[in-house]
C-alpha cells in the first residue's frame with residue numbers, strides 16, 4: 001500500500017532536479033504521473049515507468065496559458081482525474097536592480113509565477129468536480145526574506161506564496177488544499193550554475209552545514225500531497241536545513 005495509491009499527480013518542470021525527485025517519490029508511493037517540461041528527458045520517463053505506475057510526459061511551456069489549457073485537457077482525458085498539482089517549473093535570471101533588464105524581470109515572473117496561475121486555472125475545475133485535490137507551489141526562502149541580486153526571483157516566489165494562500169482560502173470549501181514549499185539551498189543544475197566560492201559561502205550559513213538534496217524536498221512534497229496532511233492548507237513549509245528560521 002502506497003500513500004498515493006489511486007491518485008494522479010501532475011508535476012511541471014519534472015525532467016530533472018527537484019521536479020524529477022518529486023515525480024519519483026510520488027511514483028514510488030503509487031501515484032500515476034503526468035509531467036511537463038520544456039524538453040522531456042526520455043531517461044526520466046523510463047526511470048518513472050520502471051516503478052510500475054502509469055507515466056506520460058508533455059513537452060510544453062508552463063508560461064503559456066494556451067499550452068497549459070491544452071495539456072491539462074489532454075491529461076484529464078488520458079488519466080481521468082488530477083489529484084495533485086505541483087507547480088515546480090522555475091528559472092533564475094539574477095542581477096542587481098540597477099543592471100536588471102526588463103526582459104530578466106518579465107521572463108522570471110512569467111515562468112515562475114504566471115505558470116502557476118495557468119496551471120491552477122486549468123486544473124481547479126477538475127479538482128472542484130472531484131471535490132478534492134492538493135496543490136503544491138515551489139516557492140523559496142528568498143520569497144519570504146528577499147535576496148540581493150534576485151529581486152525578480154524573490155518577487156516571483158513571494159507571489160507564489162500569496163497565490164497559493166489565496167487559493168487555499170478560495171477553494172478550501174471545495175475540498176482543495178494549497179500549500180507552498182520554500183526550499184533553501186538545494187543542489188541541482190540551477191544552483192550548480194553559481195560559482196563554487198558562492199556555494200561554499202551559502203553552506204556556511206546553513207545550520208545543518210550541507211546543501212539540501214532534491215529528495216529532501218520530495219519528502220515534504222509527499223507529505224503535502226498525501227492524506228497525512230489532510231488538515232494542512234495555506235501553509236509554507238521551509239526546507240532549508242535551518243537556514244531561514
Ligand code: NAI
Pocket residue numbers: 012013014015016017018019036037038039060061062063088089090091111138139140141182183184185186187188189190191
Ligand atoms: P532545475 O533548473 O534543475 O529544473 C527546473 C526544470 O524546470 C527543468 O527541467 C526545466 O527545463 C524546467 N522548466 C524551466 N522553465 C520551464 C517552462 N517554462 N515550462 C516547463 N518547464 C520549465 O531547477 P530546480 O533546482 O530543480 O528547481 C525546481 C524549482 O524549485 C524551481 O521553481 C526553483 O525556483 C525552486 N527552487 C530551487 C532551489 C534550489 O536551490 N535549487 C531553491 C528554492 C527554490
